[in-house]
Amino acid sequence: MTEDAFTEHRALLFTIAYEMLGSAADAEDVLQESYLRWSAVDAGTVEHPRAYLVRVVTRQSLNHLRAVRARREEYVGTWLPEPIRTEPAVSEDAVLAESVSMALMLVLETLSPTERAVFVLHDVFGYSHGEIAASVGKTEATVRQIAHRARRHVQARRRRFEPDSEATRDIVRRFLLATSAGEIQGLMDLMAPDVVQISDGGGKVSAARRPVTGHLEVARFVLGVARTSITAATRIEHATYNGMPAARFLTNGELDWLVAFEIHDQRITGLYALRNPDKLHRDDMVRPLDRGEQRPWKP
Incomplete structure (x- = not known):
């Protein structure tokens, strides 16, 4: 039962982790860590598995992002996100397509870890400020301020593009x-x-x-x-x-x-x-991406 819930939401969890980290390898590490935490939980005590898993993945992604930022500052040459091979259906979701585009992922790199998490969860996945507060360990009022600051930063730097067609x-x-x-x-x-x-x-x-x-x-x-x-x-x-x-x-x-x-x-x-x-060593793997059901989830 525990594994089924994680498997059911895996595409959503990977998408969140990848957009927060810009690396498929790091996202997979986060999912592995999150699964180990999930498997140790009594599933019967978790009323809303998807909400719980999103919260765990968000927190693990934040920890991971803070740990790798120093390495990226020392990167030789220009850093680009690790590319992921995507299904044609991704291009049909304008918000999802833009959120994983190289240009926007580079803009997200300029945000602080918490700003990035708030922007991704709110503007891409549609979660409310209150729901996000439970994942990032901030008050709802603080999350609202962070969201406004992150959105203004992204909008000033985002580039328009047309998805694959x-x-x-x-x-x-x-x-x-x-x-x-x-x-x-x-x-x-x-x-x-x-x-x-x-x-x-x-x-x-x-x-x-x-x-x-x-x-x-x-x-x-x-x-x-x-x-x-x-x-x-x-x-x-x-x-x-x-x-x-x-x-x-x-x-x-x-x-x-x-x-x-x-x-x-x-x-x-x-x-x-x-x-x-x-x-590039895993570039042939097609990654299913998912923004979830786009409905409020309960913390």
Whole structure:
């Protein structure tokens, strides 16, 4: 019975942990820790298992996030969230798709752990301030203030984008064709003038240490990378990651890098290139995500 309740809500619990941590590996660690705590509880004494599990996962995620923040401040180059392969259905939920997008996950990194937890639980999952207070150990009035501050911070930095669709995948296909043909103007025509390209090699493989901005600069950068990295042995696959259209670059069957595309108004506004092998070793696993039933839960 205990295991059944945890299994029933696992997708929801993983989604909460991932959005709070930006790492699938860390989210899985939190779920393992939370399951051990849950299995030690007499299920008959828990009136609302989902509420109890959300509270446990939130608290474990907060503890984990505070522990890893120092490591991320020392990260070599630009840090990007660990990408997760998502089902097409994620793109049909606009709130969920945006909440796991690379751009918003980067914004969430700039919040304090408590601000991040409050924003995720309230703005993404729809929980009330009172319900969240029980999970983060604050008063309802304090949570309300934190929510207002976090929302204002996010809104000032959030980027608009279109979830994965046939239209966005077509733009990605045209981008890859222009890249293979070495057409710099073709690339520029597909990108917004203020496009941003961010790479994450984690100091373990070659990658740009700083963001590249502007469609001319990004086009030159992309063509430079293509000349040195794409060979006859490279296979390119289309996929969906974090609710965004993406391209997988495999060399001799091994994933070398992954690029997720942020698209708005039929132009590419952001490219997120993952090369850190630590973040790509489980990239084939499709992650079911869930925002729950979107109804109040009782603390």
